[in-house]
Structures are given as C-alpha cells and as structure tokens.
Amino acid sequence: MAFVLSHGFVGRSSRSVGLMRVSRYGSAVTMVTAEGRASKFESMRKKYGVPQTNEKAADDVGFSYEDFESAVSEYEYTLTQGDNVHGRIFDCSSRGALVDIGAKAAAWLPAEEFSTRPVDSPSEYFAPDTEMEFVITSKEDMNGQLGLSVRRLEHQKCWDRVVQLQAEDVPVTVEVIAVNRGGCLVTVEGLRGFIPQSHSGNIVINESEVGRKVTAKFLELDPERNRVVLSHKLAMASTQMVNYGPGDVVHGIVSGVKPYGIFVDINGVSGLLHISQISHDRVSDIDSLMEVGQQIKCMILNQDKNKGRMSLSTKVLEDKPGDMVRDPEQVFETADEVAARYKQKLEEERKASAEVAEEIVSALDFSRDDTDPPDES
Amino acid sequence: MFRASRTLLQESPLVQRKLLQLPAEQRLFEETMLRGRENVNLVRQLIRNRVHMGHRAFFSNRRMYQYIYGERNGMHVINLDKTVILMRRGMALIREMVANNCTVMWCAPNKDEIFRVVSPLAQQANAYLLRGKFVPGTLTDPVESRQAVRYGYKLPGCLFIMNTKDNARAVHEAALLSIPVVGIVDTDVNPDPVTYPIPGNDESPQAINLYANFAMQAMLEGKALRERRGGGSAGRSR
Numbered sequence: 001m002a003f004v005l006s007h008g009f010v011g012r013s014s015r016s017v018g019l020m021r022v023s024r025y026g027s028a029v030t031m032v033t034a035e036g037r038a039s040k041f042e043s044m045r046k047k048y049g050v051p052q053t054n055e056k057a058a059d060d061v062g063f064s065y066e067d068f069e070s071a072v073s074e075y076e077y078t079l080t081q082g083d084n085v086h087g088r089i090f091d092c093s094s095r096g097a098l099v100d101i102g103a104k105a106a107a108w109l110p111a112e113e114f115s116t117r118p119v120d121s122p123s124e125y126f127a128p129d130t131e132m133e134f135v136i137t138s139k140e141d142m143n144g145q146l147g148l149s150v151r152r153l154e155h156q157k158c159w160d161r162v163v164q165l166q167a168e169d170v171p172v173t174v175e176v177i178a179v180n181r182g183g184c185l186v187t188v189e190g191l192r193g194f195i196p197q198s199h200s201g202n203i204v205i206n207e208s209e210v211g212r213k214v215t216a217k218f219l220e221l222d223p224e225r226n227r228v229v230l231s232h233k234l235a236m237a238s239t240q241m242v243n244y245g246p247g248d249v250v251h252g253i254v255s256g257v258k259p260y261g262i263f264v265d266i267n268g269v270s271g272l273l274h275i276s277q278i279s280h281d282r283v284s285d286i287d288s289l290m291e292v293g294q295q296i297k298c299m300i301l302n303q304d305k306n307k308g309r310m311s312l313s314t315k316v317l318e319d320k321p322g323d324m325v326r327d328p329e330q331v332f333e334t335a336d337e338v339a340a341r342y343k344q345k346l347e348e349e350r351k352a353s354a355e356v357a358e359e360i361v362s363a364l365d366f367s368r369d370d371t372d373p374p375d376e377s
Numbered sequence: 378m379f380r381a382s383r384t385l386l387q388e389s390p391l392v393q394r395k396l397l398q399l400p401a402e403q404r405l406f407e408e409t410m411l412r413g414r415e416n417v418n419l420v421r422q423l424i425r426n427r428v429h430m431g432h433r434a435f436f437s438n439r440r441m442y443q444y445i446y447g448e449r450n451g452m453h454v455i456n457l458d459k460t461v462i463l464m465r466r467g468m469a470l471i472r473e474m475v476a477n478n479c480t481v482m483w484c485a486p487n488k489d490e491i492f493r494v495v496s497p498l499a500q501q502a503n504a505y506l507l508r509g510k511f512v513p514g515t516l517t518d519p520v521e522s523r524q525a526v527r528y529g530y531k532l533p534g535c536l537f538i539m540n541t542k543d544n545a546r547a548v549h550e551a552a553l554l555s556i557p558v559v560g561i562v563d564t565d566v567n568p569d570p571v572t573y574p575i576p577g578n579d580e581s582p583q584a585i586n587l588y589a590n591f592a593m594q595a596m597l598e599g600k601a602l603r604e605r606r607g608g609g610s611a612g613r614s615r
Contacts, residue, residue, distance in 0.1 A: 068458075071421065094489075
C-alpha cells in the first residue's frame with residue numbers, strides 16, 4: 001500500500017480502513033474489522049461521487065507502510081517498574097525534572113529523588129541534555145508517564161560500598177546528626193547509621209556533639225531493614241590499643257563498679273579489673289575501696305584488640321600482699337617501680353626457663369634414633 | 378460534556394466534496410502532492426520526535442480510530458500519513474490568518490518545563506500564549522470574565538491548541554463563535570469539535586516543541602506574505 005496521499009484527501013472513513021493490529025513479532029498486519037461490508041460513507045460516496053484521486057502519483061515517493069512500520073519499531077520500548085534506563089534530561093524545575101527515556105511521555109523525576117544527599121536548588125541541579133542512568137519507580141499513570149529515581153540507584157551503590165567496607169573492616173569517618181537516649185545518629189557514605197551508647201566510647205551523648213566528625217567501624221548491617229550500626233569504641237581500640245601492651249602500667253578512671261570487678265576507662269578504651277586481681281588479700285566490699293571517677297593506675301595483663309577489651313590488674317603492683325586494701329595511694333605511687341621489678345622478674349624467669357629448655361633439648365640422646373640409617377656394617 | 382451542536386462535520390462526503398471545490402483547499406491538496414519527498418522527511422522527523430505514539434489502547438477515543446494506524450505493545454500508533462496532510466492544512470490556515478491581519482491565540486500545557494520551551498517561540502511569532510487555566514467566558518464573554526487583556530482585546534482569528542484534552546472548554550467557545558481551532562488531538566481526545574484536528578502525541582515535550590516550531594514558522598511565513606501583499610495599513614494586528 002503506497003503511503004503518502006494515495007487515498008485522497010482528509011481521512012477516508014474509518015469503517016473502510018479499519019483498525020489494523022500490528023503484531024509485535026513481525027511485520028504481519030492483520031485487519032480487525034471486516035472489509036467486505038460497504039460502509040454508509042462508501043455508499044454515499046458512490047452515490048454522490050467524489051473526485052477520482054491519482055493512485056499512481058504517490059507510488060514514486062518511496063516510503064511505504066512497511067517503511068513506516070519499521071521506522072516506528074525503532075522507537076519501540078518495553079519499560080516496566082524496576083528497570084534501569086538511560087535517559088536525557090529535558091528540563092529542570094523546582095518540583096522536578098522531565099526526562100526523555102524514549103517513551104511516549106517524558107518521565108518525571110521528582111526533586112526528592114535527585115540524589116541521596118539533600119539538594120539546595122533543584123531547578124539548577126541538572127544541566128539540560130545531561131545523559132544519566134535512572135531507575136523506574138512507578139508504573140505508567142493515566143497519561144503514560146513513568147516515575148523515575150536517581151536516589152535509589154545511588155542508595156544501592158552506597159549499600160554496596162558499605163558492605164565492602166565492612167568486609168575489609170576499615171574505620172570510616174562519620175558525622176553525628178542527632179543524639180538520643182540510646183546513642184547517636186550519624187551519616188555514613190550517604191546512609192543513616194546509629195552508634196549505640198555502649199559503643200560510643202568517649203563521645204558524650206548530648207547536643208553539643210551534633211556536627212562532630214568521628215571515626216567508627218561497622219558492627220552490623222541489615223540492608224532489608226536499612227539498618228547500619230557502627231561502633232566508635234572499636235575504631236578507637238584499633239588505633240589506640242597499639243600504644244599499650246601487656247605489662248604496661250597505665251592511668252585510668254573508674255567508670256563502673258560491679259560486684260565482680262571494676263570497669264576502668266583508659267583513654268577511651270575500657271578494661272575490666274577483676275575482683276580477684278585487685279589485691280592479694282580478699283576484697284569483700286569494692287564500694288568502699290573505689291568509687292566512680294577515681295583515678296587509678298593498673299597494669300595491663302592482656303588485650304583483646306578485636307573486641308576492644310583489656311584485662312587489668314593491680315595485684316601485681318603491690319609491694320607487700322594486701323597493700324591495695326590498706327593503702328591504695330601508696331601502691332599507686334610505687335606502682336612504676338614495682339611494675340619494673342615485676343617485669344624484670346618475669347624476664348629472668350623467662351630466660352631461665354629458656355635456658356633449661358635448651359639444656360634439656362641438647363642433652364637428648366639422638367644416637368638411638370629410629371630415623372638414623374642402619375650401620376653399613 | 379461540551380457538545381457543540383453546530384460544529385463543522387469532518388467526514389461527511391458532502392462536505393468533503395464542497396471543501397475540495399474550494400480553490401484554497403484544492404490548491405493546498407496539489408501543493409502537498411507535489412512535495413512527495415519532503416513529506417517523507419517530515420514523517421521521519423515526526424517519528425523522531427515521538428509524534429506517532431498514542432496512548433494505551435484502552436484509553437483511545439472511538440472517533441480517533443480513523444487516524445490510528447494500529448497497535449504496538451499495547452500502545453496505539455497514529456497514522457502519520459494523515460498527520461502530514463492535516464498538519465499542512467492546519468499550518469496553512471494559521472499562515473493565512475496572519476496574512477489577513479488576524480491574531481492567533483495559542484494554548485499550551487501549563488507544566489513549567491514544557492511551557493518554558495513554548496513561551497519564547499510564541500513570543501517570536503507574536504502570538505498570544507495563554508498561561509494557566511482557560512477561564513470560561515474568555516472568548517464568549519470577555520467583559521465579564523476580564524480576560525480580554527490576555528489576547529489583545531481583539532477576538533483571535535484562530536486558536537492553536539497543543540493540549541486539546543485539557544482545553545475542551547476553549548474548543549467549545551471557539552466553536553460557538555465560529556473561530557476555527559487548529560488542535561493537536563491525541564488518541565484519547567474527541568476530534569469532532571476541533572475544526573482542523575492534527576492527530577499527534579501531546580505528552581512528549583519533543584513533540585510539543587515540534588508543533589510550536591511549525592506554528593511559529595507558519596506565522597512568520599504569514600507575516601512575510603502580508604508584507605508582500607501590500608503591507609498591513611488597515612488595522613495592524615500587533
């Protein structure tokens with residue numbers, strides 16, 4: 001069927017042409033309405049006569065309906081909710097932007113979906129004709145318009161990055177945005193996170209902390225529920241615990257008193273001074289001995305860097321057994337000397353045991369070893 | 378809701394024959410026939426700007442079936458064969474209106490982003506572009522509605538409407554006053570009340586940009602024609 005102007009003037013009657021269904025699997029065209037029946041207009045046309053048109057003249061235009069179909073199919077699209085599409089921004093306004101994604105109607109990108117970070121002036125955020133990736137958020141509405149989002153794509157990328165950072169166990173810098181009873185809310189890599197109070201370390205939970213940047217490590221991630229839990233204590237532990245090792249005498253402030261021991265805060269890292277490690281004498285009532293906020297010196301027995309915990313002891317700092325109970329102040333004064341002596345003693349013991357071990361090993365008789373090759377005799 | 382009882386009927390063969398006998402229409406028909414290859418470029422341009430895309434098949438108006446080519450992926454495809462003819466016809470009307478010292482009133486979608494594109498084109502063409510709602514009574518009762526200032530205190534020679542579905546009221550009022558309307562009708566719009574319907578997409582900003590460009594070109598050509606025919610000494614339009 002020749003294309004342009006072959007069937008005369010303004011629109012032949014609808015009944016004769018009918019609605020042709022174009023199959024999506026090929027260029028097969030099937031007529032939907034019956035063709036043989038002469039419509040009312042056809043009969044009227046025959047009766048009154050319509051000037052004959054030139055069918056031949058339009059043949060040499062060189063554009064048939066098949067060409068039309070193939071040109072149309074170039075612009076065909078199947079876009080549904082959840083697809084990632086490539087689009088071009090047509091224009092921006094304060095409420096959002098129109099994006100050309102190849103569909104009938106330009107898709108709508110609301111101002112809230114421009115980015116994960118808050119946007120100051122939406123009408124200038126994108127330059128016209130920028131090409132970007134979008135994700136389709138809603139189905140077609142009545143006018144055929146789709147809703148888009150860039151924020152969701154960025155959100156997904158932020159989550160991927162955060163998961164990777166957790167796998168590498170790297171401390172990150174986060175900014176405190178709000179404080180509540182359970183801890184503080186922070187922003188990390190474009191996402192919202194939370195540092196519980198137990199992991200806050202030396203961040204004081206009050207309004208003055210808002211806006212402060214701290215380092216933290218990832219504790220728990222739940223992408224489905226959009227939960228990110230961080231720990232400041234762990235980050236501090238990994239950076240600060242390298243300063244001390246087992247056997248060091250350190251200053252600390254008592255942060256909590258429990259029946260089984262005392263929690264001591266040493267430069268942001270907390271350690272446990274067990275009741276059995278306070279003194280050689282039996283300590284019956286800790287409350288009388290120490291109180292929260294008191295400064296003490298203690299020796300580090302061992303450290304657990306991963307969990308940010310330390311085991312402390314003041315027993316070894318005692319000159320004479322029972323000193324801690326009687327006179328803690330004196331113990332603290334002489335703590336360094338006692339600790340040095342203790343260390344020296346430990347060192348000597350270690351050397352001695354190493355020598356003994358070596359003697360034993362060298363004295364072993366290897367002559368009757370089974371692995372020796374038998375004598376050739 | 379706004380059924381205009383005395384509008385011009387398009388498809389009656391009697392009217393068609395009468396139309397064809399008018400010298401202007403005959404001339405236009407031959408003119409369009411002669412431009413065979415140009416029309417092909419025009420069709421490709423229309424496809425590129427997504428003019429052929431109609432709404433979902435469910436939403437189509439029965440009276441638009443004459444202009445629909447078929448269905449693809451659930452969306453109706455407009456027959457650009459007819460669009461080309463009707464587009465030339467509509468633009469020729471606008472051109473003649475301007476050449477005869479009449480004003481043309483434009484109605485465009487109110488959405489900020491699209492309006493920003495149409496506004497400079499209307500200004501360049503010296504057309505009156507209506508911003509915002511078409512107040513009922515703008516044309517029929519300009520005194521009471523106080524809207525005459527928006528179109529220069531002179532009833533327009535014709536209306537050019539790019540979103541006919543939303544401006545049904547404007548179409549109706551123009552029909553009551555015998556003002557011809559050149560309107561872009563999408564597949565879900567009733568084309569009967571529109572004098573010169575142009576089937577095409579009214580959702581895509583590229584398509585609307587294209588229509589506005591065509592109308593602007595037509596108006597500029599009309600202005601040149603007017604000057605050529607002997608200057609608008611009696612009653613300059615703008």
